[in-house]
Amino acid sequence: MSGQDVKATVREKYGQAARRVTSGERTSCCSSTCCGGSEDPITSNLYTEVETASLPHQAVLASLGCGNPTALAELHQGEVVLDLGSGGGIDVLLSARRVGPTGKAYGLDMTEEMLALARENQRKAGLGNVEFLKGEIEAIPLPEGSVDVIISNCVINLSTDKQKVLAEAFRVLKPGGRFAVSDVVIRGEVPSEVRRSMELWVGCVAGALTEEQYLERLGEAGFEQIGIEPTRVYEFEDAKAFLSGAGLNTEVLAREVSGRVMGAFVRARKPV
Numbered sequence: 001m002s003g004q005d006v007k008a009t010v011r012e013k014y015g016q017a018a019r020r021v022t023s024g025e026r027t028s029c030c031s032s033t034c035c036g037g038s039e040d041p042i043t044s045n046l047y048t049e050v051e052t053a054s055l056p057h058q059a060v061l062a063s064l065g066c067g068n069p070t071a072l073a074e075l076h077q078g079e080v081v082l083d084l085g086s087g088g089g090i091d092v093l094l095s096a097r098r099v100g101p102t103g104k105a106y107g108l109d110m111t112e113e114m115l116a117l118a119r120e121n122q123r124k125a126g127l128g129n130v131e132f133l134k135g136e137i138e139a140i141p142l143p144e145g146s147v148d149v150i151i152s153n154c155v156i157n158l159s160t161d162k163q164k165v166l167a168e169a170f171r172v173l174k175p176g177g178r179f180a181v182s183d184v185v186i187r188g189e190v191p192s193e194v195r196r197s198m199e200l201w202v203g204c205v206a207g208a209l210t211e212e213q214y215l216e217r218l219g220e221a222g223f224e225q226i227g228i229e230p231t232r233v234y235e236f237e238d239a240k241a242f243l244s245g246a247g248l249n250t251e252v253l254a255r256e257v258s259g260r261v262m263g264a265f266v267r268a269r270k271p272v
């Protein structure tokens with residue numbers, strides 16, 4: 001499949017997820033393969049009750065991340081934050097409160113239905129310092145040097161041109177700007193059947209970079225002070241949950257994948 005085909009499939013899948021939330025359903029998984037009624041090991045329980053209590057219900061229902069980047073990122077009053085692949089807007093709304101009325105939180109997403117949902121969530125939250133932009137993370141529609149902090153939650157793994165995404169993140173950051181991203185990251189190797197599965201690509205696993213690749217590509221983009229910290233390591237039962245439904249031998253592959261897929265916080269800085 002070409003990069004454009006993958007993008008169209010990703011857009012279709014997340015458009016459906018947004019429509020489910022708009023019709024009142026919980027969209028419980030990043031992976032379309034893991035909606036089996038049990039808790040999704042990747043997307044569940046990422047936020048504290050204090051955080052979710054302050055948000056519109058549909059922003060919480062639409063949460064499809066694999067971490068909580070705003071809890072781990074340093075955010076200050078007056079700063080400009082950009083969320084790559086903002087979905088239903090949960091991290092944009094949380095950031096907007098942290099940067100306050102003198103700051104600004106942008107969300108960027110390519111899926112029309114997600115943008116509509118996010119804008120409705122912004123309206124319900126009553127936040128004026130938020131703007132949702134339509135566009136692709138491989139071509140960020142903001143000027144060079146205009147952002148203090150880039151956040152993202154389980155999106156960069158979905159791109160077929162990650163080097164372009166990182167180059168764009170670097171371009172729009174101000175000198176000294178921070179990259180503070182939650183993403184799925186692979187430790188070691190995962191079987192080629194997993195890498196080839198479109199279901200698992202859309203489900204945030206097959207396209208994930210290894211730790212080494214992430215470090216190398218951030219360095220190539222020009223970043224410094226790069227670090228990757230695991231926030232959740234998916235063991236056998238978790239792997240079974242996200243592999244099920246992909247038409248693969250779940251039991252065998254889950255053993256091979258166990259402990260090698262993780263939610264991680266990836267941080268870096270643009271030199272001053």
Ligand SMILES: C[S@@+](CC[C@H](N)C(=O)[O-])C[C@H]1O[C@@H](n2cnc3c(N)ncnc32)[C@H](O)[C@@H]1O
Pocket residue numbers: 007010011014015030062063064065066084085086087088089090091108109110111114135136137138152153154155158159204
């Ligand atoms: C796994 S969801 C995560 C959404 C949100 N960050 C969250 O934590 O709930 C992925 C989101 O990224 C968007 N997305 C995926 N690839 C993208 C791309 N290349 N450019 C812009 N948005 C993209 C999808 O439309 C979807 O809303």
